[in-house]
Structures are given as C-alpha cells and as structure tokens.
Amino acid sequence: xxxxxxxxxxxxxxxxxKAYRLVLSTTLFDRRTIAPKDGNAYRNEMLPIVQGEVYQxxxxxxxxxxxxxxxxxxxGEVMNREISLAKKSLENTLKFTKEEMMEFSMTEMxxxxxxxxxxxxxxxxxxxxxxxxxxxxxxxQAQKRDPKKNAYDIFLDxxxxxxxxxxxxxxxxxxxxxxxxxxxxxNRKQDLIDDSFLYKYxxxxxxxxxxxxxxxxxxxxxxxxxxxxxxxxxxxxxxxxDIRITTHYYDHNIAAAIYxxxxxxxxxxxxxxxxxxxxxxxxxxxxxxxxxxxxSRFLENxxxxxxxxxxxxxxxxxxxxxxxxxxxxxxQFIAAVNVSKCTLIRTAADELTYxxxxxxxxxxxxxxxxxxxxxSKLDELWDEKYQKYLGIHADNVSEGILQDIHxxxxxxxxxxxxxxxxxxxxxxxxxxxxxxxxDAILEKGQFKKITDYLKKNVQCYGNLYDFEEVLMRSTGxxxxxxxxxxxxKNKYSAIYKIK
Amino acid sequence: xxxxxxxxxxxxxxxxxKAYRLVLSTTLFDRRTIAPKDGNAYRNEMLPIVQGEVYQxxxxxxxxxxxxxxxxxxxGEVMNREISLAKKSLENTLKFTKEEMMEFSMTEMxxxxxxxxxxxxxxxxxxxxxxxxxxxxxxxQAQKRDPKKNAYDIFLDxxxxxxxxxxxxxxxxxxxxxxxxxxxxxNRKQDLIDDSFLYKYxxxxxxxxxxxxxxxxxxxxxxxxxxxxxxxxxxxxxxxxDIRITTHYYDHNIAAAIYxxxxxxxxxxxxxxxxxxxxxxxxxxxxxxxxxxxxSRFLENxxxxxxxxxxxxxxxxxxxxxxxxxxxxxxQFIAAVNVSKCTLIRTAADELTYxxxxxxxxxxxxxxxxxxxxxSKLDELWDEKYQKYLGIHADNVSEGILQDIHxxxxxxxxxxxxxxxxxxxxxxxxxxxxxxxxDAILEKGQFKKITDYLKKNVQCYGNLYDFEEVLMRSTGxxxxxxxxxxxxKNKYSAIYKIK
Numbered sequence: 001x002x003x004x005x006x007x008x009x010x011x012x013x014x015x016x017x018k019a020y021r022l023v024l025s026t027t028l029f030d031r032r033t034i035a036p037k038d039g040n041a042y043r044n045e046m047l048p049i050v051q052g053e054v055y056q057x058x059x060x061x062x063x064x065x066x067x068x069x070x071x072x073x074x075x076g077e078v079m080n081r082e083i084s085l086a087k088k089s090l091e092n093t094l095k096f097t098k099e100e101m102m103e104f105s106m107t108e109m110x111x112x113x114x115x116x117x118x119x120x121x122x123x124x125x126x127x128x129x130x131x132x133x134x135x136x137x138x139x140x141q142a143q144k145r146d147p148k149k150n151a152y153d154i155f156l157d158x159x160x161x162x163x164x165x166x167x168x169x170x171x172x173x174x175x176x177x178x179x180x181x182x183x184x185x186x187n188r189k190q191d192l193i194d195d196s197f198l199y200k201y202x203x204x205x206x207x208x209x210x211x212x213x214x215x216x217x218x219x220x221x222x223x224x225x226x227x228x229x230x231x232x233x234x235x236x237x238x239x240x241x242d243i244r245i246t247t248h249y250y251d252h253n254i255a256a257a258i259y260x261x262x263x264x265x266x267x268x269x270x271x272x273x274x275x276x277x278x279x280x281x282x283x284x285x286x287x288x289x290x291x292x293x294x295x296s297r298f299l300e301n302x303x304x305x306x307x308x309x310x311x312x313x314x315x316x317x318x319x320x321x322x323x324x325x326x327x328x329x330x331x332q333f334i335a336a337v338n339v340s341k342c343t344l345i346r347t348a349a350d351e352l353t354y355x356x357x358x359x360x361x362x363x364x365x366x367x368x369x370x371x372x373x374x375x376s377k378l379d380e381l382w383d384e385k386y387q388k389y390l391g392i393h394a395d396n397v398s399e400g401i402l403q404d405i406h407x408x409x410x411x412x413x414x415x416x417x418x419x420x421x422x423x424x425x426x427x428x429x430x431x432x433x434x435x436x437x438x439d440a441i442l443e444k445g446q447f448k449k450i451t452d453y454l455k456k457n458v459q460c461y462g463n464l465y466d467f468e469e470v471l472m473r474s475t476g477x478x479x480x481x482x483x484x485x486x487x488x489k490n491k492y493s494a495i496y497k498i499k
Numbered sequence: 500x501x502x503x504x505x506x507x508x509x510x511x512x513x514x515x516x517k518a519y520r521l522v523l524s525t526t527l528f529d530r531r532t533i534a535p536k537d538g539n540a541y542r543n544e545m546l547p548i549v550q551g552e553v554y555q556x557x558x559x560x561x562x563x564x565x566x567x568x569x570x571x572x573x574x575g576e577v578m579n580r581e582i583s584l585a586k587k588s589l590e591n592t593l594k595f596t597k598e599e600m601m602e603f604s605m606t607e608m609x610x611x612x613x614x615x616x617x618x619x620x621x622x623x624x625x626x627x628x629x630x631x632x633x634x635x636x637x638x639x640q641a642q643k644r645d646p647k648k649n650a651y652d653i654f655l656d657x658x659x660x661x662x663x664x665x666x667x668x669x670x671x672x673x674x675x676x677x678x679x680x681x682x683x684x685x686n687r688k689q690d691l692i693d694d695s696f697l698y699k700y701x702x703x704x705x706x707x708x709x710x711x712x713x714x715x716x717x718x719x720x721x722x723x724x725x726x727x728x729x730x731x732x733x734x735x736x737x738x739x740x741d742i743r744i745t746t747h748y749y750d751h752n753i754a755a756a757i758y759x760x761x762x763x764x765x766x767x768x769x770x771x772x773x774x775x776x777x778x779x780x781x782x783x784x785x786x787x788x789x790x791x792x793x794x795s796r797f798l799e800n801x802x803x804x805x806x807x808x809x810x811x812x813x814x815x816x817x818x819x820x821x822x823x824x825x826x827x828x829x830x831q832f833i834a835a836v837n838v839s840k841c842t843l844i845r846t847a848a849d850e851l852t853y854x855x856x857x858x859x860x861x862x863x864x865x866x867x868x869x870x871x872x873x874x875s876k877l878d879e880l881w882d883e884k885y886q887k888y889l890g891i892h893a894d895n896v897s898e899g900i901l902q903d904i905h906x907x908x909x910x911x912x913x914x915x916x917x918x919x920x921x922x923x924x925x926x927x928x929x930x931x932x933x934x935x936x937x938d939a940i941l942e943k944g945q946f947k948k949i950t951d952y953l954k955k956n957v958q959c960y961g962n963l964y965d966f967e968e969v970l971m972r973s974t975g976x977x978x979x980x981x982x983x984x985x986x987x988k989n990k991y992s993a994i995y996k997i998k
Binding site for chain 2: 027038039043049238241243279
C-alpha cells in the first residue's frame with residue numbers, strides 16, 4: 001500500500017460507512033418523530049442488523065491497516081486531523097464485539113421506548129429497568145475501554161475532549177458559589193415581573209406557524225432544514241444540506257417552543273455552515289458537543305432573549321395571539337422571557353437557573369458511575385437535588401427524572417456540555433459585541449450578519465481544530481468561564497435591581 | 500448443505516436483506532415526504548451505495564446455491580411458494596450487474612426530483628430528459644431479461660403475474676365498448692347534479708383534521724399507521740405494523756383528499772392484515788399489484804361512496820365546514836361525490852371515467868415500448884388521447900402528463916393494475932353483498948366488520964396464492980370483468996336516468 005492508494009481506499013471506505021449512517025440516521029430520526037409505535041418491535045430487531053454491518057466496515061482489516069498506516073504519515077492539516085480522529089474512534093470500536101454493539105443498540109432503543117411510555121404515563125417504574133440496564137452496560141464498556149480510568153471521565157471526554165470530573169468540578173463550584181446566592185435573592189423578588197401571560201392558552205397549530213416564522217426570520221431555510229415535533233426537542237444533521245430539528249409544543253407555554261426552536265436552529269446552523277470541503281470526511285463535522293451547545297445556547301439566549309431580536313418579530317406573535325398579547329408591550333414581553341425563577345423543566349429554564357439544572361444532572365451522573373448512587377432510588381435522588389438547590393419538588397415524575405431523553409439514549413456525560421456551551425457562548429458573545437453592533441444589526445433584521453459571523457469565526461472550522469483552538473481563533477483567548485458568570489450576574493442583578 | 504441448514508441459512512439471510520430494506524424504505528419514504536430538497540444530491544449519491552450492498556446479498560453465492568437447492572425440494576405450502584418466488588426474483592436480479600442496478604437507482608431518483616420540480620413549475624421540459632432516459636434504461640433491461648419477449652409484456656407481468664398486452668387489450672376493449680357510449684350520454688346531462696360546493700374553499704388544516712377522523716372511523720390506527728402529505732398520494736408498508744400512507748390536500752377540492760385517504764387506507768389494511776405468520780418471509784406480503792389496487796379501490800369506491808358510509812361521518816364534515824356544507828344534505832353530498840364528469844386528474848376521477856384515464860396511460864405505455872411513440876412528443880400524445888376519449892384538454896401540463904408520479908419512478912406497467920383492481924373489487928363487492936348486509940353494517944358504524952371480511956377473504960393470504968387463486972377462494976369464481984362493467988353501467992345509468 002502506498003500513500004495515494006491508502007488515501008483513496010480510506011475515502012472510498014468511509015463513503016460507504018457514511019452511506020450506511022445516512023440510512024440509519026434517517027430511520028432513527030423517523031423512529032423518533034413519526035414512526036407508529038407498533039412497528040418498533042420489528043424496527044428494534046432490524047436496525048441492529050444494519051448497525052452490525054457498519055461495525056463490520058468499521059473493523060474491516062484493510063480499513064484498520066489503512067488507518068494505522070496513514071496515521072504515521074504527514075498528510076496535510078485536514079487529513080492529519082481526520083486520521084487522528086479515525087484512529088481514536090477505531091481503538092474504541094475494537095474494544096467491543098459486533099454482538100456487544102448490537103445488544104447495546106437494541107437495549108438502547110428499548111429503553112428509549114420505555115422512557116417515552118413512562119413519561120406519558122407518569123410512571124418511573126416503566127423506565128427504571130431499562131435505565132439500570134443501560135447504566136450497567138455503560139459501566140462494563142468503560143471497564144473494557146480503560147480499566148484504569150474512571151468511567152464517567154471516559155464519557156465526559158467522549159462528548160468534550162479534554163474534559164473530566166476535575167475540570168467540571170471546578171466549573172460547577174464556580175457556578176454554585178457565584179450563582180446560587182443570586183438565585184436565592186431573586187427568589188424573594190418574584191413579584192417584580194409579570195410573566196403570567198406566557199402561560200395562557202396558546203393553540204399548538206398557531207405556535208407551529210409562528211415557529212416557521214422564526215425560522216424564516218433567521219434564514220433557517222426549508223430547502224436544507226426541517227422542523228418536526230417530538231416529545232423532546234433535538235437536532236439531527238443528516239448531512240450539511242439536510243438538517244433536522246424538532247420542538248415540542250405546550251399549549252400553556254409559548255416561550256418553551258420559541259426558545260427550543262431557536263436553540264435547535266443554533267445547532268442546525270452549525271451543521272449547515274461547516275466548510276463544504278469537509279463533506280467528504282467522516283470526523284470533521286463539528287468540534288465537540290460543548291461547542292455545538294455553545295452555538296445553540298448562543299442563538300437561544302445571547303441573541304433570542306434580546307429586545308432587538310424581537311423588535312421585528314413581536315408584532316407577528318401578537319397577531320397570532322391577540323387575546324393573550326395585544327395588551328402586552330414588547331418591553332413587557334422581553335421582561336417576561338428574561339424572568340428568573342426556580343422551575344422544574346431544564347429546557348424551559350431561564351439562563352440563570354439553567355446551569356443548576358445541569359449541575360444536578362452532573363452530580364447524579366458522577367455518583368452513578370462512582371457507585372455512590374442507589375440505582376433503585378434515582379427518582380428520589382433527583383428530587384432531593386432539586387429540593388436542595390432550587391427548593392422545588394416535582395409532583396409528577398414526568399417533570400422530574402423523566403423529563404429528559406438523554407439517559408434513555410445512554411448519553412451519560414452529555415448534560416455538562418450544555419453548561420459548558422453556555423459558558424463558551426458568553427465568551428463568544430463578549431467578543432462578538434466588540435466586533436459588531438449586535439443590537440443595531442438585529443433591529444434592522446439583518447440576521448444573516450449574525451449567522452455569518454458564527455460561520456466565519458466558529459462553524460466553518462468543523463472539527464479541523466479542537467474546541468480550545470477554535471475558541472482561541474474566534475476570541476483570542478483560552479476558555480474562560482468568568483465571562484459566563486459575569487454575564488449572568490450583571491444581567492440578572494440589573495433585572496432584579498440587586499446590588 | 501442439508502434441508503434444515505438450507506432453510507436456516509435462507510431465513511437468516513433474508514432477515515438481513517429485510518433489515519436493509521427497512522432502512523432503505525424508511526429513507527425513501529422520508530425522501531418523498533419531509534426531506535429538504537437540498538439534501539437530495541447527497542442522498543442520491545449515498546442511497547445507491549446501500550442498495551448496492553443489498554444487491555450483494557441478493558446475489559451472494561451461498562444464497563443462490565441455497566435457493567436453487569431448496570427449489571428442488573418439497574417444503575410445504577408456505578415455503579414452497581416463498582422459494583418459487585425467491586427463485587424468480589433471483590433470476591431477474593442476476594440479469595444485471597451491481598453497477599447497472601446502482602446507475603438505474605440514481606437515474607430514477609434524479610428523474611423523480613426533476614418530475615417534482617417540473618410539476619411545480621408546470622414545465623414538461625424539466626422532466627423530459629429524465630423520463631426519456633428511464634424509458635431507454637427500461638428498454639435495455641427488458642432486452643436483457645428476455646430478448647424474445649415484448650418489453651411491455653415483461654413489465655405488465657411484473658406487477659400482475661400472468662397479465663400481458665393481449666389480456667389487457669381484451670379488458671380495455673370491453674371498457675371502451677361498454678363505457679365510452681355511456682360516458683358520452685352522461686356528458687350531455689351535466690346539469691343534473693350540483694357538485695359545485697365540493698370545489699369551494701376548504702382550508703387544508705381542517706381537511707387534515709377530517710382525514711384523521713376518517714381514519715379513526717375506519718379503525719386505521721396511529722399505533723400502526725401514519726398519514727403524511729405528499730405531492731402524490733401513496734402507501735408504503737415498512738412492515739405489517741408500520742403502514743405509511745400519504746395524501747395531497749387541494750384547498751378547492753374536498754373530495755380529492757377524502758377519497759385519496761380512503762384509497763390509501765385500503766392499501767394500508769392489506770399491508771396490516773396479512774397473516775402474521777408471513778412476517779418472516781420476503782415474498783409473501785401481497786398477491787399482486789392488481790390485488791392491492793382491488794383493496795384500495797374497494798374502500799374508496801365500493802364502500803366510501805355509499806350513503807351508508809357517510810351517514811355517521813357527514814355531520815362531522817359539516818361541522819368543519821359550515822359555510823360550505825350546512826345547507827347541503829347528506830343526499831346532496833353523496834350525489835355530488837358520485838357525479839361523473841370528464842376531468843383531467845386521474846386520482847380525482849369518478850368511477851366511470853376512471854378506467855378511461857387508465858386506458859390512456861396503457862395505450863401510451865404500449866406505444867412507448869413498441870417504439871411507436873415519438874418520445875420527444877409524449878406530452879402532446881398525452882393530450883391527444885385526452886381529447887380523443889374524454890374530449891378535454893389540459894392547459895397546464897401539470898394537469899396533463901406531469902400529474903402522476905409513476906413514470907418518474909419508472910413504474911411502467913403499473914397503471915393497468917388500477918383498472919384491473921377496480922374490476923376485481925367489483926367482483927368482490929358482488930360476493931360481499933351476498934354474504935353480509937353492507938349498508939346495514941355501515942349505518943351502524945361497524946366498520947370493523949368490513950375490514951374483517953376483507954382480511955378473512957383476501958388480505959390474510961398475503962402472497963401465499965396468486966391473485967386468481969385468492970379470487971377463487973374469496974368469490975368462488977375466476978376473474979370476470981363483467982361484474983365491473985355491469986356495476987358501472989347500472990350505477991351511472993340510474994344516477995343519470997339513462998335507459
């Protein structure tokens with residue numbers, strides 16, 4: 001094998017893997033959005049078979065040989081990065097047999113079905129066995145992958161290379177120390193801002209129409225994007241020109257869908273705006289989960305909660321819901337969507353309490369994989385944390401431990417990237433405001449200037465550089481969570497007139 | 500290889516093929532329903548790669564050996580049928596290389612994209628090159644499959660085993676002779692029945708709601724079925740418990756969506772009600788395309804246009820559209836949906852003119868594959884036939900040759916099964932009315948008795964027997980198109996008071 005042949009084989013082989021991934025991702029998207037539930041038994045049996053074929057491709061002897069051969073060569077910046085990531089992925093894949101991989105996949109799909117049913121029926125017991133099984137399987141996997149390393153550290157690194165408990169502990173101790181006292185103070189001032197109109201009756205069909213208006217407004221085009229509806233919002237980029245996002249409509253909460261749509265669209269732009277030259281690679285689509293969340297949380301909060309963002313949009317919202325909003329001014333609306341309140345649902349949480357929701361999950365996950373959490377009482381442990389940090393209790397378990405989809409997908413270690421992403425976003429916002437006049441741009445409806453800025457400074461790089469390098473290129477600094485802490489403290493102290 | 504091993508290998512191998520088919524079918528369904536168009540370039544490149552893998556499985560030497568070995572044995576009724584169909588399919592597949600198959604698939608997807616664009620832009624030129632290419636490829640394929648046989652006969656047999664031009668010529672000559680004179684007479688009596696209220700403004704969202712009500716009424720459950728929206732309605736059964744149907748809503752035609760929903764649900768029930776014991780086989784899901792169309796046309800026309808069917812439903816329809824229907828009685832509504840009129844759109848055509856639409860397509864396809872049609876003038880030839888038989892002309896080509904999706908999927912030879920299915924349906928209806936009191940059952944809202952009858956007498960058999968055998972079992976007779984001719988003549992002579 002010479003270099004040219006090896007590169008040619010590599011590209012051809014990953015193209016095949018990507019073809020499989022496309023049909024599998026589409027089928028999984030379909031499964032999560034529109035597929036009738038009775039078909040899942042058949043689907044759950046069939047999907048692992050095709051996933052097993054992907055495993056065969058990923059562990060094909062010639063592919064292994066090629067990756068190891070190429071990893072020793074200098075292939076230029078792009079290909080060097082691709083191959084180093086391919087090698088890391090390969091080493092991980094080779095720790096498991098095809099049968100183990102297929103079993104895990106089936107367990108995961110069944111747990112996901114159980115979670116959906118459990119949430120619907122407000123019954124944790126329906127989900128518990130599946131969750132416990134997933135945790136056990138993940139523990140075994142971690143043991144196989146690196147018996148010397150803490151399991152949770154392995155998963156944290158999967159989603160955000162370089163992060164571990166030590167670094168997150170530091171981050172969350174900052175969150176705890178700096179934000180919890182402020183949250184407590186604000187809690188005593190809950191009557192200051194009226195947001196009750198956000199929780200009137202908002203017919204779902206009209207919310208869906210306004211969601212499309214938002215997407216039009218931010219140029220999230222239906223030529224390359226799609227908005228669906230699911231129990232839990234998510235984004236799935238099938239390819240650069242096919243970005244699927246979903247939301248969930250609550251008929252008594254207008255803000256939830258608005259901000260989940262903007263959030264997922266933020267992910268969507270990242271998927272869409274990566275440099276097209278990475279289309280032919282397998283590992284270069286995005287820098288990390290934390291970086292992905294920085295883009296979604298950026299649009300959702302640092303842009304979407306500004307008065308300037310809604311200046312041209314709010315009139316349309318009033319038109320859809322005159323009974324609820326005709327006497328609510330733009331300023332009143334913006335004040336309401338920036339209220340901070342200790343509430344149960346993470347995805348609907350305000351910016352200030354949001355990292356506490358994440359910290360709770362982080363602490364639980366840490367305990368789970370340290371063997372310190374009683375798996376038969378996870379729902380109670382969840383509740384205790386909410387009582388302890390936010391002083392609230394969920395009467396319905398569907399608003400407690402069942403609220404998020406992540407654990408049913410075995411995505412342990414993902415949650416912290418939301419808080420990290422928010423912090424990265426704050427740092428990016430600080431720099432963006434030095435570079436361009438964000439409010440003036442938004443007030444003129446020139447939203448493309450915002451997404452162009454993100455494209456140029458973050459998204460175009462895909463995964464060519466890791467998140468720290470991207471951050472250095474875009475902000476000229478290393479990651480610094482102080483921007484986030486300062487942003488939240490300044491913003492909410494001002495809103496609630498706290499000195 | 501012994502018999503037991505061979506059967507075990509066969510079952511395991513087709514399970515893998517079926518797993519691939521599931522993800523491919525899902526991806527194609529997604530592509531036709533919700534997928535953003537800009538992703539199609541990537542999709543069109545990737546899908547044939549996975550289809551190529553299916554080809555590998557279908558032509559795997561051990562699979563070939565196994566099928567040929569099993570074909571010599573007596574394996575019992577079910578397995579004998581399965582293997583004989585597997586062998587036929589194999590012989591066909593082996594006529595082509597993987598590359599030919601992949602090229603065809605890509606050409607087909609591109610032609611389908613072009614058709615969609617052409618129809619939207621009302622421009623035949625956008626579709627023509629793709630159509631001509633598909634025709635050429637199909638001609639070459641026919642030449643390879645059986646150089647001695649007429650190409651069109653090969654395709655007719657694909658969709659309806661045993662049928663050829665000779666048999667269809669006979670069938671359509673009957674249609675022409677018996678029905679055209681009646682259509683002409685009715686044409687002179689167009690003022691007899693008012694159906695203008697069907698073409699008022701019907702908001703699409705409300706049509707979608709009523710469509711769901713229809714599905715509820717006929718027990719087409721969302722647990723195993725899904726209703727989507729496409730340019731052209733179709734059914735795709737991913738498995739017995741996952742049946743996808745689609746419709747198209749026209750905001751100035753309430754009947755179009757109602758009857759396409761019932762039509763596709765008819766297909767859907769066939770897919771859902773097959774005996775579960777055929778789940779593990781590959782070729783036993785349904786008897787033929789004609790038989791499938793008999794089930795859809797059955798619900799659409801022989802059931803869905805009866806007064807008794809709408810007795811319990813019509814009030815709901817009036818509630819959705821009081822402005823259009825509050826002064827229209829049930830009898831007036833039923834009269835309107837049974838009007839016969841020479842119109843342009845096949846899917847919206849009445850029962851009497853419907854087979855003429857099919858005959859036009861049949862004659863065109865026959866000419867195309869006999870080399871008698873000038874491929875550069877297909878749109879004009881289409882128009883000439885409509886002028887000749889129905890005395891009408893399409894101002895918009897999207898209501899002419901571009902109206903149907905089939906040719907863009909290279910489904911030449913499919914159309915005739917619609918008329919054949921209608922004729923089979925008439926024969927089934929004749930027998931059903933001898934067996935049960937259809938109107939009394941419908942008036943009581945006992946729709947399950949209707950679908951149970953179809954399940955027991957037709958659908959449960961899947962493809963265990965060919966369509967003639969199923970027809971013999973269900974009606975005690977061979978196929979006899981006279982039932983169809985008599986039904987139409989009697990029904991429409993009565994409606995239009997023609998002696």
